[in-house]
Amino acid sequence: MTASTPSVSAARPQTSPLRLLLRRLFRRRLVLVSAVVLTLIVLAVLAADWLAPFAPNKMSLANRLKGPNGTYWFGTNEYGQDLLSRVLYGGQVSLLVGGLVAAFACVAGAIGGLLAGYIRPLDGPIMRLTDAMMAFPDILLAIALMAGLGPSLMNVVLALGIVYTPRVLRVARAATLVIREMQYVEAARALGIAPWRVMLSEILPNLSSPIIVQGTFVFAYAILTEAALSFLGVGTPPTTPTWGNMIASSQQYIGQADWLMAFPGLAIVLTVLSLQIVGDGLRDSLDPRLQKSS
Amino acid sequence: MAAYVVRRLLSMLVVMCLVAVVVFIVARVVPGDPAAVMLGTSATPEDVAALRARLGLDQPLLTQFGLFALQIVTGDLGESIFLNKPVLAAIAERSELTLLLATMAVMVSVAVGVPVGVISAVRRGTAVDQAVIAGAMLAASLPSFWIGLTLIRWFAVNLGWFPVSGYGEPGAGLLERMHHLVLPALALGIPNSAIITRFTRSSMLDVLTEDYVRTARAKGLPAHKVILKHGLRNAMIPILTVVGLTLAVLIGGAIVTETVFGLPGAGNLIVSAVLRRDYPVIQGALLIISGLYVLINLVIDLLYAVVDPRIRY
Numbered sequence: 001m002t003a004s005t006p007s008v009s010a011a012r013p014q015t016s017p018l019r020l021l022l023r024r025l026f027r028r029r030l031v032l033v034s035a036v037v038l039t040l041i042v043l044a045v046l047a048a049d050w051l052a053p054f055a056p057n058k059m060s061l062a063n064r065l066k067g068p069n070g071t072y073w074f075g076t077n078e079y080g081q082d083l084l085s086r087v088l089y090g091g092q093v094s095l096l097v098g099g100l101v102a103a104f105a106c107v108a109g110a111i112g113g114l115l116a117g118y119i120r121p122l123d124g125p126i127m128r129l130t131d132a133m134m135a136f137p138d139i140l141l142a143i144a145l146m147a148g149l150g151p152s153l154m155n156v157v158l159a160l161g162i163v164y165t166p167r168v169l170r171v172a173r174a175a176t177l178v179i180r181e182m183q184y185v186e187a188a189r190a191l192g193i194a195p196w197r198v199m200l201s202e203i204l205p206n207l208s209s210p211i212i213v214q215g216t217f218v219f220a221y222a223i224l225t226e227a228a229l230s231f232l233g234v235g236t237p238p239t240t241p242t243w244g245n246m247i248a249s250s251q252q253y254i255g256q257a258d259w260l261m262a263f264p265g266l267a268i269v270l271t272v273l274s275l276q277i278v279g280d281g282l283r284d285s286l287d288p289r290l291q292k293s294s
Numbered sequence: 295m296a297a298y299v300v301r302r303l304l305s306m307l308v309v310m311c312l313v314a315v316v317v318f319i320v321a322r323v324v325p326g327d328p329a330a331v332m333l334g335t336s337a338t339p340e341d342v343a344a345l346r347a348r349l350g351l352d353q354p355l356l357t358q359f360g361l362f363a364l365q366i367v368t369g370d371l372g373e374s375i376f377l378n379k380p381v382l383a384a385i386a387e388r389s390e391l392t393l394l395l396a397t398m399a400v401m402v403s404v405a406v407g408v409p410v411g412v413i414s415a416v417r418r419g420t421a422v423d424q425a426v427i428a429g430a431m432l433a434a435s436l437p438s439f440w441i442g443l444t445l446i447r448w449f450a451v452n453l454g455w456f457p458v459s460g461y462g463e464p465g466a467g468l469l470e471r472m473h474h475l476v477l478p479a480l481a482l483g484i485p486n487s488a489i490i491t492r493f494t495r496s497s498m499l500d501v502l503t504e505d506y507v508r509t510a511r512a513k514g515l516p517a518h519k520v521i522l523k524h525g526l527r528n529a530m531i532p533i534l535t536v537v538g539l540t541l542a543v544l545i546g547g548a549i550v551t552e553t554v555f556g557l558p559g560a561g562n563l564i565v566s567a568v569l570r571r572d573y574p575v576i577q578g579a580l581l582i583i584s585g586l587y588v589l590i591n592l593v594i595d596l597l598y599a600v601v602d603p604r605i606r607y
Contacts, residue, residue, distance in 0.1 A: 030428075132312035135584035137546020140564070144320050144576050147568040150331075224437055228550050231439050234568050247440055251554075254443060255451040265440040273435040280431075 024285035031281030034274035041271050045091035052085035056241050065257050075259040077249070087263050090241040094223050094271065097156055097236075101222035104161030105168045106215040110207060112165065113172020114199050118180055127173070130166040138163050138225055146234045156235050160225055164218045171214045172207050179203050209286035216279035220272045227268055243268050302595060306588050313584045318362055321577045322355075332375060332571045345375075349573070371578035376570050381578035384563060391461055391559035395475050395482065395551070396544040402483025403490050404537060408526075410487075411494025411533075415502060416521060426491065433488035438547055442481035442554035449477060459556035478555045482547050486540050493536045497529040504528070531598060538594035542587035 026032040044051055053073075060080035068075045074083035116126035133141070145159035179185060180203065188198045229235030230244025238245050243264040250260035329345040330337065346352045349372075350361050365372060371381040414426035450458040456477050462470045501507065502525055510524045511517075549561035556562075560579065567575035 128308060128312055129316075131309050132316050132584075135309065135313050135542075135587045136316075136580060137543050137583065137587075139549055140546040140580065140583055141320070143549065143564070143568050144580055147571060147573075147576055148320060148322070220435070224435075227437050228439060231437075232550065232553055232565055232568075234565070244437075247437075247443065251443060254447050258447065261440070261443055261447070265437070265444075268437055268440065269432070269435050273432060276431055276435060 021285060025281050028281055028284075031277055034277035034281075037270060038274040038278060041091065041267075041274070042095060045088055045095055048085070048088035048092060052082070052088045054082035054085045056085045056089040057081060058085075065253065067257070068259055074263045075257070077246075077257075077260055078253065083246075083259065083263055086241040086246060087243070087267050090243045090246055090264060091267060091271075093153065093236055093240060093242040094226060094244075094268070097153065097160065097226045098219045098223040098275075100157045101160040101164060101226075102215045102219040104157065105164040105218045106211050108161065108165040109168025109214070110172050110204065110211055112169040113174075114176055114203060114207070116169070117173040117176025118195065118199050118203065123173075126169075130169055133162075133166045136163075138221070139228055142225055142229060143232065143234050146229060151234060151237050153236050153240070156226055156229060160222050163225070164222060167218060168211060168214045171210045175207050175210045176203055179206050213279055213283045213286060216275055216282060220275035220279065223268065223272055223275070299596065302592055306592055309588055310585060313588070314363065314366055314581065315359075317577055317580045317584070318359055320580065321573050322358075332573065366581065371581065372574040374567075374572055374575045376567075376572050377575070381574050384575060385560055385578055385582060388558060388560040388563045391471075391475075391557055392545060392548050392552070392561055394471065395478055395548050395557070395559060396541060398472065398475055398479035399482035399486065399544045399547075400537065400541050402479050403487035403540065406483070406487035407490025408494050408533065411491040412498055412521065412526060414491070414495045415498035418499060426495070430488040430491045433484055433491075436485055438481050438485055439550050439554045441484055442478065442551055445477045445481055446555070461557050461559075474555075474557075478551045478557060481554065482544055482551045486544060486547075489540060490533065490536060494529065494533050497532045498525055501525050501529045534597060535594055538590050538597075539587075542583070542590050545583055545586065 026035070053071075058081060060076070063072065063076050063080040064078055066072055066076045066080075072082050072084065074087060076082055077086070112126055112130075116123045116130075136144075141163050142159050145162060146155060149155035149159060185198060185202050188202050193202075226235055227242070227244030227247070230238075230242040231248045233245070233248065235244060236242050246264040247261055250257070250264075253260055329342045329349065329351055333341055333345060343352075350358055353361070369382070371385075373379065374381050374384050377384050410426055410430075414423045417423050446458055450456050457474050461474050502521075507520060507524050510520045515524075545560075548559060549564055551557075552559045552561035553565055563575065564579045566572075567579070
């Protein structure tokens with residue numbers, strides 16, 4: 001499948017598939033801008049140790065509830081803690097949870113979707129279970145799981161991973177059903193290749209596009225749901241600053257210290273919005289059916 | 295039709311059984327002893343043993359599931375540990391608010407989403423369309439609790455048009471109740487309107503390219519008639535599905551919104567049950583809400599026939 005004709009590669013310099021994808025992806029300026037914003041957010045959050053002007057939990061009672069100024073760019077909270085530093089460190093939790101949940105859901109969803117789509121007797125049981133899981137609103141299933149597991153960062157990842165796996169699984173199954181009928185899969189089967197090898201080497205690589213797209217959206221939803229869990233006080237323990245629990249504690253100062261609510265909220269919105277736009281862009285540029293028109 | 299309804303009911307029963315299994319598992323994923331977790335560190339071993347016996351946790355798992363299934367069938371969801379009343383009664387007395395809130399939120403998202411989606415589809419490719427797509431994406435990226443707090447900040451604290459929180463005095467009339475729910479319904483409905491907008495837009499785009507729409511135009515019908523009668527009516531089916539499904543999502547979303555606005559609804563009950571580890575309540579709430587979701591799905595499927603006379607079962 002990957003072999004290219006020599007005459008074509010000799011005629012013009014080879015373009016790698018990744019380059020081709022990036023070129024298609026960034027043809028839309030909004031996607032490019034969002035990808036840049038997202039990269040900046042990720043870099044800033046990762047470099048919190050160097051970028052944050054103060055330690056996130058360093059209190060300064062003399063500087064309680066100061067508005068944004070030259071020293072405290074995002075202002076301070078009720079304990080005089082620097083909000084910019086807390087937003088940066090809080091982002092580590094949001095992005096870590098979002099990324100791990102997306103990875104969990106993609107791996108588990110790909111396995112489940114492959115099995116349901118390729119091995120017929122498993123289709124019914126797996127899909128009915130998926131239907132049952134999807135009968136719970138995200139946040140409800142997540143807090144119910146959190147009630148059982150107890151508040152900790154890894155439990156949030158586990159709970160949200162379980163919540164979002166069915167979304168990826170459905171997409172992976174639908175794609176498997178299409179791919180399993182392709183001639184090269186039939187050829188592989190006719191050659192007597194074991195089913196698990198057909199699934200892994202013939203079908204899985206072709207599932208990657210829809211799974212990556214879905215993973216991007218799961219990343220975005222997971223950030224929103226994690227923030228909601230922290231807001232409700234059932235997510236990450238309150239000692240760790242997160243965007244969600246920062247907004248929760250701003251409630252007492254509503255109308256007096258708008259920055260407490262504004263900055264963590266903006267951080268969530270910017271991150272989720274850019275993830276969704278990049279996800280949309282990925283879907284458009286990875287979907288071969290849309291290639292001709294774009 | 296009757297055969298279809300029976301078939302749908304049967305498949306709904308299968309899903310509900312699986313839902314019950316999921317609920318049973320979720321309520322038992324607690325590492326260690328749920329009874330000990332519920333009672334906290336100060337409990338004596340005797341207290342823990344007594345609670346274990348009361349909840350049936352001392353039985354083998356299969357027996358526990360059998361008892362749980364029996365409870366569901368008899369419509370008895372057990373007793374809340376902290377409220378000292380049956381779970382069903384506790385949820386029932388709080389659901390009026392949640393249902394009213396979810397209904398108002400659906401109204402907000404339909405009132406915003408459908409017209410905006412239609413306009414965007416009709417003006418496809420224009421600046422208006424682009425703005426709608428961008429706006430919908432932004433709305434879908436807003437955490438509902440943040441919208442809630444922002445609305446409180448401006449419309450309750452600053453302008454004083456709506457109450458900051460609560461559900462009015464006991465015995466307040468429907469209008470006063472609804473007045474208390476305006477901001478919560480907006481907070482809950484706005485992110486949801488984004489979904490409805492997107493679906494309306496794409497559904498309308500599909501329909502507007504159909505031959506009968508061209509015919510209607512060629513006949514010289516006024517544009518609004520073509521769009522509403524020939525376009526929207528046919529585009530309504532997928533939209534209806536989404537509206538129905540979002541009703542269930544909104545009941546889930548109410549958990550967060552009720553906390554923001556201090557509303558004593560079912561969502562609030564669930565959050566306090568989670569914080570106090572009141573497992574029977576969590577279990578009951580999961581069952582009822584997912585049951586509602588499955589039921590709504592069924593109703594939507596049946597409603598299809600009403601909206602689209604071409605569908606026959």
